[in-house]
Amino acid sequence: MFFPSGHIKIYKIGYFNKPKKPYDGSIKKGKYDTMRTNHVKKTVQAAMLAALVFAATYAVKIPSPTNGYVNLGDCFVLASGWLLGPWYGAAAAGIGSALTDLLAGYPYYVPGTLVIKAADAFVAAVIYRSMKKSFKGILAGGIAGELVMVAGYFGFSSLILGKGLSAALSIPGNLVQGAVGITLGILIMQVAKRTNLTERL
Numbered sequence: 019m020f021f022p023s024g025h026i027k028i029y030k031i032g033y034f035n036k037p038k039k040p041y042d043g044s045i046k047k048g049k050y051d052t053m054r055t056n057h058v059k060k061t062v063q064a065a066m067l068a069a070l071v072f073a074a075t076y077a078v079k080i081p082s083p084t085n086g087y088v089n090l091g092d093c094f095v096l097a098s099g100w101l102l103g104p105w106y107g108a109a110a111a112g113i114g115s116a117l118t119d120l121l122a123g124y125p126y127y128v129p130g131t132l133v134i135k136a137a138d139a140f141v142a143a144v145i146y147r148s149m150k151k152s153f154k155g156i157l158a159g160g161i162a163g164e165l166v167m168v169a170g171y172f173g174f175s176s177l178i179l180g181k182g183l184s185a186a187l188s189i190p191g192n193l194v195q196g197a198v199g200i201t202l203g204i205l206i207m208q209v210a211k212r213t214n215l216t217e218r219l
Contacts, residue, residue, distance in 0.1 A: 060102065063219060064110040067098045071114025071135075076122060083187040084175050086127060091115060092138070092167065092199025096160050097206045099139030100146050101219050107143045112136030130178060134170035138163040151216075156207055157200070164196030 075091025082088055095115065099107035115135035119127045142163035149155030171192055175185035210216050 060106045064098070064102055064106040067094060067102065067107075067110040068114035068117070070094045071098060071111055072118050075115055075118040079122060080191070082191045084179075084181060084185055086124065086171070086175070086188060087122075088191045088195045089118075090195075090198065090202065091118065092164065092195055093202035093206055095135050095139050095167075096142050096163055096199055096203035097210075099141075099143030099163065100156060100159065100203070100207055101210065101216065102143075103147070104140045104143040108136040108140040111139035126179065127174075130171065130174035134167055134174065137170060138167045141166050156204055160200035160203055164200060167196060168192045 071091050071094040074094050075089045078090045079087040080089070091114070095111040098110040098114075101107065102110060112132045112135050116128045116132040119125065119131045140163075142159035145159035145162055146155040149158060168189060171188055172185050175181045175188060176183065179185075207216075
């Protein structure tokens with residue numbers, strides 16, 4: 019546009035008038051980087067809880083009438099689900115428990131244990147989260163998860179291992195194991211809440 023002075027006036031607008039911020043050397047993390055970091059973090063936590071499941075299960079083994087054993091590992095099976103959620107918790111519970119069967123001389127229980135303990139933690143986690151992570155959710159999830167464990171081992175021993183109705187002999191021991199697991203699991207969660215561990219996971 020020409021003006022009486024004979025000069026051309028150019029109006030600078032928009033982006034070019036914005037002051038440029040000096041580069042501070044930092045790199046912004048994208049959504050993919052954040053997801054990958056969270057996945058790595060959860061995987062490490064699952065591995066740690068799998069180790070705790072293994073240690074608690076392997077430490078105390080009371081032989082049962084169905085050539086299995088009663089143990090204390092269910093407290094960490096449940097805690098895995100409550101702390102890590104259904105998927106990572108199920109992985110920690112199933113792998114830690116199955117590894118114990120493999121190393122303790124019960125290889126025929128490994129497939130069943132892998133699925134049953136994973137389902138135990140999964141159910142406990144889903145109910146706990148659906149009840150807004152309340153104490154009632156812990157209790158209800160623990161009971162439901164352990165009932166899955168009792169029914170799962172009865173079905174596996176009866177149908178897969180061919181023990182038939184004699185597999186029912188394991189039910190009382192598994193019920194006791196479940197009750198102990200729920201009680202100790204609740205104590206673990208109380209400690210986790212008081213130390214803010216549940217907020218950091």
